[in-house]
Amino acid sequence: MAAEGIVIIGAGPAGAAAAIGLARMGEPVTLVGEPRRFAAVEGVSARVIDALRGLGLQQALTAFAPPSPRRAVWNGTYTEANVESLVDRQRFDRGLLDDLERLGVPVVRGRVTALHSAPGRHELEIDSDAGPRTLAADFLVEARGRAAPGGGAPRVRGVETVSLLQYWQGPPGAAASAVLSVEDGWMWMAALADGRRYLQLTMDVASADLPPKKALGDYCSARFRAVEAAAPFLRDAEPVGEPHARTSTAVLNEVAAGDDWIRVGDAAMAVDPLSGNGIFQALSSALQAPAVVATLRHDPRRAALARQFHTRRIEHLFFRFARIGRDFYAQETRWPQAPFWAARRGWPDAAPLHAAVTPETVRVARAPVVCAGRIVEEDVMVTPDQPLGVWHVDGLAVAPMLAALRAAGGSSSDKGRCEALLCARFGLEPARAAALLAWMQAQNWLV
Numbered sequence: 522m523a524a525e526g527i528v529i530i531g532a533g534p535a536g537a538a539a540a541i542g543l544a545r546m547g548e549p550v551t552l553v554g555e556p557r558r559f560a561a562v563e564g565v566s567a568r569v570i571d572a573l574r575g576l577g578l579q580q581a582l583t584a585f586a587p588p589s590p591r592r593a594v595w596n597g598t599y600t601e602a603n604v605e606s607l608v609d610r611q612r613f614d615r616g617l618l619d620d621l622e623r624l625g626v627p628v629v630r631g632r633v634t635a636l637h638s639a640p641g642r643h644e645l646e647i648d649s650d651a652g653p654r655t656l657a658a659d660f661l662v663e664a665r666g667r668a669a670p671g672g673g674a675p676r677v678r679g680v681e682t683v684s685l686l687q688y689w690q691g692p693p694g695a696a697a698s699a700v701l702s703v704e705d706g707w708m709w710m711a712a713l714a715d716g717r718r719y720l721q722l723t724m725d726v727a728s729a730d731l732p733p734k735k736a737l738g739d740y741c742s743a744r745f746r747a748v749e750a751a752a753p754f755l756r757d758a759e760p761v762g763e764p765h766a767r768t769s770t771a772v773l774n775e776v777a778a779g780d781d782w783i784r785v786g787d788a789a790m791a792v793d794p795l796s797g798n799g800i801f802q803a804l805s806s807a808l809q810a811p812a813v814v815a816t817l818r819h820d821p822r823r824a825a826l827a828r829q830f831h832t833r834r835i836e837h838l839f840f841r842f843a844r845i846g847r848d849f850y851a852q853e854t855r856w857p858q859a860p861f862w863a864a865r866r867g868w869p870d871a872a873p874l875h876a877a878v879t880p881e882t883v884r885v886a887r888a889p890v891v892c893a894g895r896i897v898e899e900d901v902m903v904t905p906d907q908p909l910g911v912w913h914v915d916g917l918a919v920a921p922m923l924a925a926l927r928a929a930g931g932s933s934s935d936k937g938r939c940e941a942l943l944c945a946r947f948g949l950e951p952a953r954a955a956a957l958l959a960w961m962q963a964q965n966w967l968v
Contacts, residue, residue: 527814528553528645528656530633531664534573535786535803537617539662540626541576542811546894548818552621553629553647553656554664556614559765560688562711562719564591564605564698569801572808577624581616584608586714592699594750596853607696607711608800629656633665641781660818661782662810667768669788679771679843680864681726684794686765687741689718691758700795701750702853705729706861707795708745710754718754720745723769723794728860737764769794771846773839778828780817785810790839793846805838809891816896827896830889837909844874876905878965885920886910902966914960915953922947922957923966933967 527543529536532554543550565585573582588604622628631649638644643661647654663669691712698711706724713719722744724731732740741764745751773790777783786803809831816827850865857863888901888910900920901910911919925931925946931939936958943954961967 526550526658527660527662527818528643528658529662529664530554530636530645531662531666531669531786531788532556532614532618532621532628533664533666533786533803534617534800535666535788535807536662536664537578537581537621538576538804538807539664539785539810539814540621541624542808543814544624544626546811546815548811548815551627551629551656551658553631553633553645554618555630555632556611556618559686559767560719561610561686562713562717563608563610563799564711565608565800566603566605569804570606572801572804578617578620580619580623581613584610584613584616586696589696589698592697592750594699594701595849596702597855605698607698607713609713609717629654636661636670638782643782659781660814662814663782663784663788664786664807666787667772667791669784671774674774674776677773677775677839677869679793680868682723682769682771682793683726683729684721684723684767684769685737685741686767687720687722687738687745688761689720689755689758690761691716691718691756697753699750699754701748702855703748704856704859704861708748708751709794710745710751712754716758718758720751720754721794725861725864726770727864737766771839771843773836775836776832777835778813778817778831780824783810783813783817783831784835789835792839792842795846795849798842798845802838802842806835809834812891812894812896815894820895823896823898826889826898830891830896833889833909840869840872841874843869844872848874878904878906880966880968883923883966885924888912904964904966914957917947917949917953917957919957919961923961926961926967931967933962939967 526549529540529552536552540550540552585606585608588606590601591603591605593600618628629649631647633645634648635646641659643658645656693714693716696714701708709721711719742760771793774784777789785807789806792802813827813831816823847868853862883902883904885900886903887898889896890899890912899912901912902920903910926939929942939958940954943949944951
């Protein structure tokens with residue numbers, strides 16, 4: 522059986538983004554996947570929709586509702602600080618597959634039932650829409666989300682968390698969503714315009730006192746009916762089917778790449794759903810994956826650099842999202858001793874989400890970056906808040922420019938001389954030099 526080049530397992534946003542990026546680079550890529558098997562709704566920000574539009578997706582974007590307020594009742598305070606667009610994930614996933622085929626990516630619609638890997642070769646057994654089939658690849662992209670096998674690699678796990686998802690059906694109405702903190706966890710509720718209502722209760726595994734599986738439906742209904750903030754989502758509605766229980770534990774795979782494979786999306790790191798960043802983090806881990814794959818396949822001298830780039834980026838994203846969740850949990854102070862809240866307000870660590878930056882903490886270092894579709898090593902500016910380094914700002918390599926300013930004794934109080942140096946040494950137009958200098962000053966890079 523001849524190898525098919527690159528095979529991506531998983532048809533969610535991470536797998537789709539990696540497939541489109543690789544196809545645009547001319548890499549031989551095939552995607553194997555199917556829509557998720559249970560109904561789900563998510564809320565996303567405008568930046569996620571912009572990123573999906575930039576990938577050339579059209580059908581998938583039709584699954585998103587217009588933006589609506591995200592209401593929050595947290596720590597006893599009601600706010601409407603954010604808006605989000607609700608998306609039917611099954612419809613979204615079907616749209617992704619249609620878009621991939623329209624964009625010229627070969628798609629096998631089905632589920633991988635077995636995977637046999639050896640160095641340089643991966644054989645897949647697939648239960649496809651057209652019947653059983655096999656496929657071989659010389660490179661594998663694992664994008665099956667939380668369902669992806671761990672492969673025995675070490676993992677960092679957050680506090681063990683479970684979410685109970687229950688669907689209700691009511692009359693059509695305006696799309697809306699809300700998040701609510703309760704003593705033993707939090708609730709997220711969403712109403713789609715067609716009358717479907719999606720209610721999720723997220724709890725601590727160790728302390729949750731859940732009934733037997735056959736009683737979960739009544740349990741969830743009673744919990745939601747007891748909450749005043751849920752009333753608009755339950756009005757004239759009834760539960761449909763049985764609740765779906767799934768893990769919501771944050772998980773980081775400490776090894777995210779090998780010589781002939783990488784992990785992207787939730788298969789690499791899955792975050793707490795409280796952040797509302799599921800699709801965003803999936804895209805964040807996948808958009809630069811094509812450069813990693815191309816380097817591993819075609820430039821073995823830089824293979825270690827490519828693995829380092831991907832693994833460090835995944836780790837950075839994971840802890841960033843984990844600290845966002847930690848800080849949001851810490852805002853709820855009504856139940857300081859309740860197991861759910863006590864376990865989460867200090868995880869993963871005490872490090873601030875944004876570290877303080879002073880000119881003395883900014884340094885030049887060699888680090889991997891993406892350049893012309895490959896991972897290469899360049900001088901970057903490393904700061905406490907940007908540990909992976911900053912290479913370009915507005916298309917300009919900043920390390921040599923900051924080094925020149927420092928060598929000339931440039932400071933934020935001598936704006937004119939600094940701008941003149943950037944123009945003379947690097948050929949910048951005055952307006953661009955002024956903008957770059959203002960950005961460096963705002964970042965506290967200059968004395």
